[in-house]
Amino acid sequence: MNAPIDLQAVKTRQQAAWASGDYAVIGTTLQLVGEMLAEACDLTWDERVLDVAAGNGNATLAAARRGCSVTSTDYVAALLDRGAERARAERLQVDFRTADVEALPFEDASFDAVVSTFGVMFAPDHVRSAAEMLRVCRPGGRIGMANWTPEGFIGQLFKTLGRHVPPPAGVQPPSKWGVESHLHSLFGDGARSIEVTRRMFNFRYRSAAHFVEVFRTWYGPVHKAFASLPADGAQALEDDLVALLESMNRAGPRSLVVPGEYLEVVVTRR
Numbered sequence: 001m002n003a004p005i006d007l008q009a010v011k012t013r014q015q016a017a018w019a020s021g022d023y024a025v026i027g028t029t030l031q032l033v034g035e036m037l038a039e040a041c042d043l044t045w046d047e048r049v050l051d052v053a054a055g056n057g058n059a060t061l062a063a064a065r066r067g068c069s070v071t072s073t074d075y076v077a078a079l080l081d082r083g084a085e086r087a088r089a090e091r092l093q094v095d096f097r098t099a100d101v102e103a104l105p106f107e108d109a110s111f112d113a114v115v116s117t118f119g120v121m122f123a124p125d126h127v128r129s130a131a132e133m134l135r136v137c138r139p140g141g142r143i144g145m146a147n148w149t150p151e152g153f154i155g156q157l158f159k160t161l162g163r164h165v166p167p168p169a170g171v172q173p174p175s176k177w178g179v180e181s182h183l184h185s186l187f188g189d190g191a192r193s194i195e196v197t198r199r200m201f202n203f204r205y206r207s208a209a210h211f212v213e214v215f216r217t218w219y220g221p222v223h224k225a226f227a228s229l230p231a232d233g234a235q236a237l238e239d240d241l242v243a244l245l246e247s248m249n250r251a252g253p254r255s256l257v258v259p260g261e262y263l264e265v266v267v268t269r270r
Helices: 007-019 023-040 058-065 077-089 126-136 153-164 174-178 180-190 208-218 220-228 231-248
Strands: 048-051 069-074 094-098 111-117 137-148 191-205 256-269
Touching (some): 023 077, 023 111, 023 191, 023 208, 023 256, 048 058, 058 077, 069 077, 111 126, 137 153, 137 174, 153 174, 153 220, 174 180, 180 191, 191 208, 208 231, 220 231
Parallel strands (some): 048 111, 111 137
16 A cells, blocks of 8 residues: 655645745746736736735736735745735735645635636645635636646656656646646536636747756756756756757747747636
8 A cells, every 4th residue: 555645745845946046037037927817817906816826926916917906825935025026116015925825824715816827736735725726716706827738848848857856756747737627627616617728938048058057047846956966967857958948949040939838727616
């Protein structure tokens, strides 16, 4: 009989990974996704919006720009600090609170909308995370997410990482949140409707080597993967990432533009 998975230990390692580097360097480039998600959720002035696993606040800022009353949460306080810096720069009023999406410190039906861009998908307990999002969203409210797909670029990037640094045994991969059937299994009983749109985000860098340099320095999971490997292992990982990037580059030899597929999801709460 297999031993139960220690999800708390997994989460502790995840927190350390996301706290390393500086995700905001990467996250800021993804702001467009937050803006599009805010529109997909049709956020309106004065609505109460919760951003879970908010990172440096892309969906947070998008909602605040639309006049919403926003609470921004993440289990890594340093990431929220980056979001707070951005909100202050735009003179937006946002409540930043350290919180875990698997155990949200809010009453039932506290929010009109709950959103997450490439955040909740990384929580190790998928069922519990979805249940918490449903719990704090009011009946008739919306749960909006942007989730990388398994077959898209970021899904393939994590598969490449996994060949060099195996993920924890028994833990569901984050990219399952980019599978429609999985979303229905997580939200179906609590949903009036689940609308899914496939979209592309274009990663734009100088070259494959430039992308690897930036992600190796600033993006927690890649940063940690490289740090855990000996020199020859790190070189092998770099070679595989460069090969992946070059195989998906649509910009030709002078630059790098790699389309990354994601699902834009809007769940209407039953």
